Amino acid sequence: MNITLHLTNSCNLKCSYCFVDKCERFMDRMTAFKAVDFVVRRSLEKENFGISFYGGEPLLMKNLIYDTVLYSKARYPDRRFSFSLTTNGLLLDEQMCLFAKNFGLLIAISIDGDKNVHDMCRVDLNSQGSHERVVNAAKMLLKYKPNAVCMATVNPETAPYLSDSVKYLYDLGFTYVVCTINHFAPWTDEDLRVLKEEYGRIADLYYEKTIKEDKFYFAPFDIKISNYIFNKSSKETCSLGERHISVTPEGDLYPCLQLVDRDEYHLGHLDTGISDEKRKKVHELSKSIASDCEGCTLYDRCRNYCSCANISASGYIDKVSPLQCEHERMIIEISDTIARKLYKKKNALFIHKHYNEMYPIISAIEDKLK
């Protein structure tokens, strides 16, 4: 069971592609603690919990993060929690990094690329670029958490620099890079052609790093390859209303990040509980196959299940957008080409990374030994 706590809608940046309605809303301690109790109550005895801190900028609420993590561990010592947050890095400090290291809090930091690319969209409230500050924060984070994740958002205007951006992030020290396209943006066919070329260059980088046995995780490539190898339908990862709940600063419950504050998806409140009828209805809706996709052989490998992406791009929870369809086909084709080449070469790192179920454990121990 996963729960996302929307700690605040406020932010110290005003990124051009942000979809959050910036207003002064802050979660209090009681609401956060109730949310933890709620998720434990609704879970099976041995189930793990994922708790994500979300914003706005979650580090505007550092104390609440500390309190919630400590409360969870103290109140439920026999249960297993994993904590995560994504930050713009501006308020990241040594104390938070140390806390993250000691309590297993996964911190992902948002950097779109070098100064030119990053500052195109990620500016502060005075419209000043935030690159220098986030890079300083990233270096500090990597000192404490060498496997920290970097999240990059791609827009039509930053797409031509994508491969350079990924190289830049790798050189900065990030071996885990997660790249997401902005589904709200007005992508054109030409933009997608450029994006495809850039993905092709990243594929070359991925290939080169793997051959050299340098660690490099790049999403979406690794996700597509791994899901295919383990025969995992993408749908299994979507838990809309079933295994995931988003909690607003006021304690209202919604099935998904981007459905928050939409009346039609309101599932209940921490004080009054969740409406199972509504939850099931939303979940059923998310499972229905969009007629446009029926018969597509890539159906199970596609992110068509993702309600967030569908809502953002097509306006409908169960309908993919042409952008999503083109992008998914592009990503699957490129990911498979890399995988095919590396499999053909019987590359040991690739084979163990994707076929050896013990790889994550070995990889983690390997990092510790270094």
Added chain:
Amino acid sequence: MKICKARRYNAGYPTKEETLIYPELLKNMPERWKGLLVSGTLFSSVLLASCDPRTLFNRTVPVVLAGDAYVTLTFAEDEGVEIIIDEFLAQGIEFEHAYRVKVNAELPVDVEYEEEFEYHTLKAELEVDGMSKDGTIYFEFVSHHDFSKWTDDKVLIDDYFTRGEFLKEFFEDGMFETENGEIVAAFYNTQGFDYGSMEEELRQQVRDFIKMMEEQGIL
């Protein structure tokens, strides 16, 4: 930009279940791990166990080890082209990549449907993949994508992708001429599980083609 259904797709590498027929798969350890092996440590035991074929079997539910459990692999376009150019070179003939070189050709297609032969001709515009240094001979590595462009006949397209034997018959002569009399060698995408033998089959196609050209006095 549009929503487009993929009708046929082959990832070209096996799933975890399919690799169960190859327990040796995990045998080779990444070089970076070898330096971490210290006799008698727990980590070394974990490492070695993870590479042991028996562990692979024990960890996962067994599947049928024959028939449909096999996956069919094919070469990506660029892989196939590289192999062909390399084999031409090995035989002393220099070929290079051809970019945006288009030729028009008529492809004779003899297809056997339920013991009856049907004869078709496909009019095809080819953007050839390679050409000889002197520009007299072209070659085309026929991918699924190429084939789909030449015909709407779904049976033919399906056959192209599902029946390797069909391909051998289809390109039996390994060549065709363009409207302008240029020679185009056609090499089909081999299929199988083992890339090594698939590559050898593709190289053999190149050697057969060269032999035929020599017999006809063209080379």
